[in-house]
Amino acid sequence: MHSIGTAGAARLRGHRFRVGAAVLCVWLMLLTATPAAAVPPDLPDGGWVWPWAGPRSVVAPFRAPAHDYGPGHRGIDIAAAGEVRSPADGVIAFAGTVVDRPLLTIDHGNGLVTTLEPVRTALSPGAAVHRGDVVGSLETGGHSPAGALHVGVRWNGAYINPMLLFGGVERAVLLPCGSGGC
Secondary structure, three states, X not given: OOXXXXXXXXXXXXXXXXXXXXXXXXXXXXXXXXXXXXXXOOOOOOOOOOOOOOOOOEXXXXXXXXXXXXXXXXXXXXXXXXXXXXXXXXXXXXXXXXXXXXXXXXXXXXXXXXXXXXXEOOOOOOOEEOOOOEEEEEOOOOOOOOOEEEEEEXXXXXXXXXXXXXXXXXXXXXXXXXXXXX
């Protein structure tokens, strides 16, 4: 039987420790990695307007799915009627009916795309629109309740909470614990 001695055993333990520490670091990085879709975009500093000029009442809030195919609500539903406005400058990317509801999609550039439904429009893909322009009228159909406008926003293909663009989500502020504990 071959003995490695005290110095050899110490080197072996040190090597095992470094390998174990490296594996642990990689595992922690993978565990805590944030998917690209969850990273908030470089949002415009204000300037987005609500697509409905009347009183704002969110009927159904944004609920992010746990994964790409999970349940959730990939937008907000707001109580509305009549004319629908473009929330920001952009170009009509799609205007038409999907299954049972009329849809309008506006590409705002910088990876931001808004989908408004159910909205009937006379505009065609490629038409330029400006913030606040009337782009169509609220119709019925789809999953939103009657009298509600669904507003979905994607950034680089991933859905984000539209309230981030309308200024309706306050940033979280972490406060220090007081002397009485947390």
